[in-house]
Amino acid sequence: MNDSAPGPSSGIVDLLGVLAYAELAAFLRLAEDAALLAPTLNDRAELGDVAAAEYGHFRVLRDRLSGLGVDPEEAMAPFVDSIDAWHAQTRPGDWYEALVKAYVGVGIAGDFYREAARHADPSIRSLVDEVLADESRSEFVVERVRAALEADPRLSGRLALWARRMVGEALSQGQRLAAVRPELAALLVATDNADGADGTGAIGAADGGIGDLAEVGRLxxxxxEEHGRRMVALGLTPGS
Structure with missing residues (x-):
C-alpha cells in the first residue's frame, strides 16, 4: 500500500474483521453440522457446499484486509469471543435446527453487516454484498425445511421458537459489539445526508452510547422485517 494513501478507517477495519471471522466460524460450524447431523450423504454434501462457499467468502475478506495493509488476524481477533459464544449458545440439536440456523441465524447476523456497509464506500458495499449472497443456502434450506413441515406440521412450533431464540441472541450480540466497538456501531446508525452522501454517524465514541435512538429504531x-421474510420463506410464522 502506498504510504501516502490514507488507510481504512477503524470502523471499516472492524466491519471487515468481524465479517471475516463470522464467515470463518460459519464455515467451521456448517462443516461440523454436515458431518454430525445430516441424515443422508446428499444432505451432507449439500450443506458441505454451503460451508465451502462460506470459506471462499472468508478468503475474499482476508485478502481484502491484507490488500488494505491490515493484518487479518488482528482485525478478526476482537470478535472471536463474541461470535464463538453465539455459536455455542445456538448449537443445533438436530438436522432441522441446523438448517434453520444456517438460514435464519446466519442471515440476521449478515443483516447487521449489510446495514453497516450501507454507510461505507461503494467498493466496501459491493464486497459485503458479494460475501453475504445467500441464494444457494436459501434454496437448499427452504426446500428441506418446507418438505419437513409438510411431512410433520408439528415441527413448526419448535422450529419457530428456535429461530426466535437465535434472533434474540444475535440482537444481543449486536448490542454488545456496538457498546465495545463504537466505530463499527457508528456505521450501523450513521445518517445519510440529503444528497445521499455518507453521514457522520451517531455514536458518541467517548461513552460508546448510541446517540440517534430514532435511527436505532429504524435499524x-x-x-x-428481514427476519420475518425469511420465516415466511421457510413456512414458519414470524411471531409464533
Missing part, C-alpha cells in the same frame, strides 16, 4: 425495524 431494528429493518432487521425484524
Amino acid at each position: 431494528f425495524a429493518r432487521l425484524t
Whole structure:
C-alpha cells in the first residue's frame, strides 16, 4: 500500500474483521453440522457446499484486509469471543435446527453487516454484498425445511421458537459489539445526508452510547422485517 494513501478507517477495519471471522466460524460450524447431523450423504454434501462457499467468502475478506495493509488476524481477533459464544449458545440439536440456523441465524447476523456497509464506500458495499449472497443456502434450506413441515406440521412450533431464540441472541450480540466497538456501531446508525452522501454517524465514541435512538429504531425495524421474510420463506410464522 502506498504510504501516502490514507488507510481504512477503524470502523471499516472492524466491519471487515468481524465479517471475516463470522464467515470463518460459519464455515467451521456448517462443516461440523454436515458431518454430525445430516441424515443422508446428499444432505451432507449439500450443506458441505454451503460451508465451502462460506470459506471462499472468508478468503475474499482476508485478502481484502491484507490488500488494505491490515493484518487479518488482528482485525478478526476482537470478535472471536463474541461470535464463538453465539455459536455455542445456538448449537443445533438436530438436522432441522441446523438448517434453520444456517438460514435464519446466519442471515440476521449478515443483516447487521449489510446495514453497516450501507454507510461505507461503494467498493466496501459491493464486497459485503458479494460475501453475504445467500441464494444457494436459501434454496437448499427452504426446500428441506418446507418438505419437513409438510411431512410433520408439528415441527413448526419448535422450529419457530428456535429461530426466535437465535434472533434474540444475535440482537444481543449486536448490542454488545456496538457498546465495545463504537466505530463499527457508528456505521450501523450513521445518517445519510440529503444528497445521499455518507453521514457522520451517531455514536458518541467517548461513552460508546448510541446517540440517534430514532435511527436505532429504524435499524431494528429493518432487521425484524428481514427476519420475518425469511420465516415466511421457510413456512414458519414470524411471531409464533
